[in-house]
Amino acid sequence: MDALNALFAGLGEFMTPMGVFHVAWATLLGILVGSLPGLTATMGVALLTTLTYTLDRDSAILVLICMYVGAIYGGSRSAILLNIPGTPASAATSLDGFPLAQRGQAGYAMALATAGSALGTLVGILLLVLLAPALAAIALDFGSFEFFWLAVFGIVISGQLTGGVSPLKGYIAGLLGLMVAMVGSEGIHAHVRFNLGFDQLNGGIGLIPAMVGAFGFAEVLTVMWRRKAELSTEELKEDRVLPKLSDLWRYKITIGRSGIIGTLVGIIPGVGEDIGAWASYAAAKRSSKEKDQFGNGSYEGLTAAETGNSAVVPGALIPALTLAVPGSAPAAVLIAALFIHGVRPGPMIMFEEPTFIYSVAAMLILATIAIAVYGLSLTRLFILVLRIPRELLMPVVFTLCVIGPYALTQRIFDIWVMVAFGLIGFVLRQMNYPMAPLVLGIILGDLLDKSLRRGLTLSNGSLEPFFTRPISLIFVVIIALSIVLSMPVTRRAVSKVIGTRSGAGDVEGPKP
Amino acid sequence: MRFDTPAADRVTAAALFALGAAMSWGGFVMDRLEIRQIHPASIPGLVPMILGAAMMLCALLLALSTRGQTAPDTAPQGNWSDFAFAGVWSCVFALLLVGTLPFAAAAAIYTFVFAGWFTWQPAEGPARNAKQLIFIAVFAIAVAAGIAALFRYGFLVRLP
Numbered sequence: 287m288d289a290l291n292a293l294f295a296g297l298g299e300f301m302t303p304m305g306v307f308h309v310a311w312a313t314l315l316g317i318l319v320g321s322l323p324g325l326t327a328t329m330g331v332a333l334l335t336t337l338t339y340t341l342d343r344d345s346a347i348l349v350l351i352c353m354y355v356g357a358i359y360g361g362s363r364s365a366i367l368l369n370i371p372g373t374p375a376s377a378a379t380s381l382d383g384f385p386l387a388q389r390g391q392a393g394y395a396m397a398l399a400t401a402g403s404a405l406g407t408l409v410g411i412l413l414l415v416l417l418a419p420a421l422a423a424i425a426l427d428f429g430s431f432e433f434f435w436l437a438v439f440g441i442v443i444s445g446q447l448t449g450g451v452s453p454l455k456g457y458i459a460g461l462l463g464l465m466v467a468m469v470g471s472e473g474i475h476a477h478v479r480f481n482l483g484f485d486q487l488n489g490g491i492g493l494i495p496a497m498v499g500a501f502g503f504a505e506v507l508t509v510m511w512r513r514k515a516e517l518s519t520e521e522l523k524e525d526r527v528l529p530k531l532s533d534l535w536r537y538k539i540t541i542g543r544s545g546i547i548g549t550l551v552g553i554i555p556g557v558g559e560d561i562g563a564w565a566s567y568a569a570a571k572r573s574s575k576e577k578d579q580f581g582n583g584s585y586e587g588l589t590a591a592e593t594g595n596s597a598v599v600p601g602a603l604i605p606a607l608t609l610a611v612p613g614s615a616p617a618a619v620l621i622a623a624l625f626i627h628g629v630r631p632g633p634m635i636m637f638e639e640p641t642f643i644y645s646v647a648a649m650l651i652l653a654t655i656a657i658a659v660y661g662l663s664l665t666r667l668f669i670l671v672l673r674i675p676r677e678l679l680m681p682v683v684f685t686l687c688v689i690g691p692y693a694l695t696q697r698i699f700d701i702w703v704m705v706a707f708g709l710i711g712f713v714l715r716q717m718n719y720p721m722a723p724l725v726l727g728i729i730l731g732d733l734l735d736k737s738l739r740r741g742l743t744l745s746n747g748s749l750e751p752f753f754t755r756p757i758s759l760i761f762v763v764i765i766a767l768s769i770v771l772s773m774p775v776t777r778r779a780v781s782k783v784i785g786t787r788s789g790a791g792d793v794e795g796p797k798p
Numbered sequence: 799m800r801f802d803t804p805a806a807d808r809v810t811a812a813a814l815f816a817l818g819a820a821m822s823w824g825g826f827v828m829d830r831l832e833i834r835q836i837h838p839a840s841i842p843g844l845v846p847m848i849l850g851a852a853m854m855l856c857a858l859l860l861a862l863s864t865r866g867q868t869a870p871d872t873a874p875q876g877n878w879s880d881f882a883f884a885g886v887w888s889c890v891f892a893l894l895l896v897g898t899l900p901f902a903a904a905a906a907i908y909t910f911v912f913a914g915w916f917t918w919q920p921a922e923g924p925a926r927n928a929k930q931l932i933f934i935a936v937f938a939i940a941v942a943a944g945i946a947a948l949f950r951y952g953f954l955v956r957l958p
Contacts, residue, residue, distance in 0.1 A: 340953050454863060458814060458856045461849060465821060468846050475831055477842040480824060501887065511876035677916035680884070681909040682941050688892050689901065689945060693955040698897050701958075705892050709885070716801035717810060725931035733847040742839035774863075 296648030312731025316356020327357035355653035362399040375559030378591035385583035393592035400661030402592035410600030425633035430741035435761035437734035444556030448720035463727015495691035502687040505544030505706025505794035552601020556726035558614035567596025804864035815857035822850025860922040906942035
């Protein structure tokens, strides 16, 4: 009951004219960012963070959450109309969305995507309100030993699930992120490491310049490298832009299941919306009565993918708020933004800011209402937005990439960092290295470093508590199992067993 | 040109191995702060040494994983000339123009050249070309002025 009261109090707090104005513009901007191929949710949140310095704390976080929700939803536009996911989160959406657009049902596909996204976010919000306080309470028992394993767990799982066919590349990306985090003054003795003679590196490499580079500049380069996309001409046919309630009712189990899967995927550190969508899509296909329709314009497949990716957003905020460990790349930027605005995410959040989680849930509800309103009323506007030429859009994006990180510290050096990460990010993407573990590594590097050394100091150099404390032991077992299961020999054996049990026809996973 | 080939993975593996070795060595020779009498288990170089070793191991596994693999036979999907211009010109803007020229001027030049390079169609006749140039110039000035004004007056940032 207290939770419900806090949630309504949060809603009331933001239902001011200024609050509604922030929800309106930030969600619309998020949808536009998400719908344009090459502009991702992470990039949108990172760039918008640099524009929220002067806003008050709650308004800034409201704006960033609206951008996040809007961008993940907006990715479905180009996935349906162009067969190019606006964000990686919408890759599964294009499997059924684009065939529907080719049949002249683009409007209805977008309506279903809107309904799926809104319902998925609502399922995620419910689980956020239920699980986050409980997780924060459990996290209070975490010591240095558990936090060390939590950081390792995040890198291993994120690397494995986002590495596509080669988890090894995911692990390498995670290690690179951890190495980046080793640069600068360390957190226990304030000793400066690996500054290579640059005084500017004494404070370490800033997360925002690195993220803007890896997700902004690298995206600009990737967009200019790709061939131009052709807009489907079929989408302009008149068709229904409101979802049928009968369809939504028919897929109620799919929606509920996809919402839960998406939220749970979101809770896993550094995994993100694309895996949430693929996992939900695969689960829907396995249990569907119309399996043969999947990939050919299935309403159920489209709904599952969109519900799954949107439910990841609240899910990703659960560990972000309670453990300061991001569930996705945009959530990593949100953590940085929370620190900038004076909120300290982590196990103490329920003591220091007991109503903050409910305020975040209220922000998510408002963003969900906004995407439902925009999605069902501005379908044709979004089609027009997709016609903006990349040659005009990309210089604007890059100019923001340059000035955004500079605005935070007013150091030209941060622009250099952004450029370096952009170039490295582009090359790594070309080589099929996932970006999420890299970002997670940068975020978790400090936690891993301090926790290991503090733990060893507490145990007087003994490794025993790292393996014998109950929560540590659980982490160790999961990490070991994950690594063993990611080995090619084990994977071949497991897929052989699964293949003989379930026969053919599973879903193709995310491309690396 | 493509980067997702076994040969590229082998070169990357060598570079990553060198990076891991350098970080391990850097961690090993790092000041152990004995003068401050810190606990030996909390030396600043401990985690870099471990990370370097882990990276060397992953680099070895990466190199081993390329054995028997062949390069994809499909042609690369991208347009490298567009990429090269966008990359080089963006770097020139970020690393040279910003800080040398006032930000608004640098941004206007960058946007004008970027948009002009990709949209310019010389075969369309002088009248149409002039119209196109004016459009791009107005667009570039509007973008530069808008972004500069937003940060300078909206967020009170002292622009470079």
